[in-house]
Amino acid sequence: MEADSENLIEIRDLMYSRGARVIFKGLNLTIKRGEVTAFMGPSGTGKTTLLRLITRQLIPQQGAIYVNGVDIATLNQRKLYELRQRFGMLFQNGALLTDLNVFENVAFPLREHTKLTNRLIRHVVLTKLHAVGLRGAADMSPTELSGGMARRVALARAMVMDPDILIYDEPFVGLDPISMGVIVRLVRRMNDALGITSIVVSHDVAEVSTVADRSYLISDGKVAASGSPDELQAANSELVRQFMHGMADGPVAFHFDAPDYAEQLLGRDSE
Amino acid sequence: MTSVLRDIYNNVFEFVRTFGAFQLFFLRLVRHSPRMLLRRPGLVIKQVYNTGALSLVIIMVCGFFVGGVLALQGYANLARFNAEDSVGTVVALALIKELGPVITALLFAGRAGTALSSEIGLMKATDQLSAMEMMAVNPVRRVLVPRFVGGVISMPLLVAVFTCIGLFGADVVAVYLLSVDVGAFWQQMQLSVDIKDIQEGIFKSIVFGIVASLLAVWEGYNAIPTAEGVGRATTRTVVITAIAVLILDFMITAVML
Structure with missing residues (x-):
């Protein structure tokens, strides 16, 4: 596949299953350069799995994922690590290294991949920590941070190498409104100011709508709908309406498959 | 019948697969170890501190009492033959060749x-x-290799400390409590402990260091990433290390006799 200047990541006919459970069955989507793209979908649809596939922490059983026109399944470890240096990833829980303090966590990629002097590393790290408002917490241990602070430190670490692609896994979960607002603005601002491409996985419809240029609604192993947040809000599909408006009734069942309620309560199935 | 055969086949297959993966894992660690020692000695030194220095208290306390109890038992039995002056020899050979490396490895598995x-x-x-x-x-290079190398370096040092403190404990018990002649205690020991005995102890301590550190990082790296999985991995580390150390001890002793 030729490298397309507009499409940064292309996923073609992706099939992936874990054990007997099929997670993706022929998923196709495109992530455009310079945009904020959101993956949305009910819990358990494999959004985080999709991120792990895009970053090749997992390998698809069928289909291909192209980054800059290159099928990432064909990369050897050296090439893969070169590619990953252009990715920044914010994990759901921050995933800060607990044996290092906040400063060293943010400095970690620089110390591992560059030969910058301590003075320069200090300068870069403090700049990034200042951007997320946590310059004052540089000497703290990750265990002393609140969930929101840990995620902001992780964000500073994700952008310390000035990546081309920033990936956010559920960045809005469990945040207070102030931290949430800060993170939402940071996502948008960094995307626009630094010219990077962002991928956000979330099921927070309201926040995603304010930050994403394009959203993919993933359900049942495929893309159920895609478009700008406004287009999704106005969509006629029952599934999209149910998800975007948080309705209990619709194609996505609230209850997991179970025997008849009354029969189970009365114990007839065990007799 | 076929299901029993299938179960046996699956178990054997799984064992061979895991054992192969374990060996490849060991080779990966060994391959990265020299470079880690030369280029990032700070990371290794930190792990020598974590696994070695932080284990010193338990090693020293246990070493003292193991030496002391060996002196008590040795004295009680040797006194029957009026050979209590040889208690130093008995304690030294037991500590240097067997108990030093084995008990240190078991304590290392439990603590580090x-x-x-x-x-x-x-x-x-x-x-x-x-x-x-x-x-x-x-992560294998950055997290596992320094911990593995740190453990391998720590073990012989801990064995040396354990053995020395054990001899000191035996000296306290035999000479000060049981009134064995101090000259006889140390001279008998010097005369009967050969350099080959010390070499055997050092060889065992290196082998046990490799086995205990390897099993610890292997179990941690392959733990199921849940609270229960990590707990189970921790338990398996102690159990498998204990079994491996005792079996290897028997094999090494049998070969070196």
Whole structure:
């Protein structure tokens, strides 16, 4: 596949299953350069799995994922690590290294991949920590941070190498409104100011709508709908309406498959 | 009948697969170890501190009492033959050749091995190893190799400390409590302990250091990333290390006799 200047990541006919459970069955989507793209979908649809596939922490059983026109399944470890240096990833829980303090966590990629002097590393790290408002917490241990602070430190670490692609896994979960607002603005601002491409996985419809240029609604192993947040809000599909408006009734069942309620309560199935 | 055969086949297949993976894992650690020692000695020294220095208290206390109890038992039995002056020899040979390396390895598995397994298992459970992968840093090289090398360096040093403190404990018990002649205690020991005995102890301590550290990082790295999985990995570290150390001790002793 030729490298397309507009499409940064292309996923073609992706099939992936874990054990007997099929997670993706022929998923196709495109992530455009310079945009904020959101993956949305009910819990358990494999959004985080999709991120792990895009970053090749997992390998698809069928289909291909192209980054800059290159099928990432064909990369050897050296090439893969070169590619990953252009990715920044914010994990759901921050995933800060607990044996290092906040400063060293943010400095970690620089110390591992560059030969910058301590003075320069200090300068870069403090700049990034200042951007997320946590310059004052540089000497703290990750265990002393609140969930929101840990995620902001992780964000500073994700952008310390000035990546081309920033990936956010559920960045809005469990945040207070102030931290949430800060993170939402940071996502948008960094995307626009630094010219990077962002991928956000979330099921927070309201926040995603304010930050994403394009959203993919993933359900049942495929893309159920895609478009700008406004287009999704106005969509006629029952599934999209149910998800975007948080309705209990619709194609996505609230209850997991179970025997008849009354029969189970009365114990007839065990007799 | 066929299901029994299938179960046996599956278990044998799984065992061979795991054992092969274990050997490849060991080779990966060994391959990265020299470079880690030369280029990032600070990381290794930190782990020598974590696994070695922090184990010193338990090693010293246990060493003292093991030496003391050997002196008590040795004295009680040798006194029957009026050979209580040989208690130094008995204690020294037992400590240098057997109890020093074996008990230190068992204590190491309980103190440092469990700490390594649970630390690595928790790093896995909290996505820290995945985060490193995503930062293009190989977690085997950055996390596991320094811990493995640190453990391998620590073990012979801990065995030496254990043995010396054990001899000191035996001296306190035999000479000060049981009134064995101090000259006879140490001279008999010097005359009967050969350099080959010390070499055997050092060889065992190196082998046990490799086995205990390898099993600890292996179990941690392959832990199921849940609270229960990390707990189980920690327990397995102690149990498997204990079994491996005792079997290897028998084999090495049989070969070196």
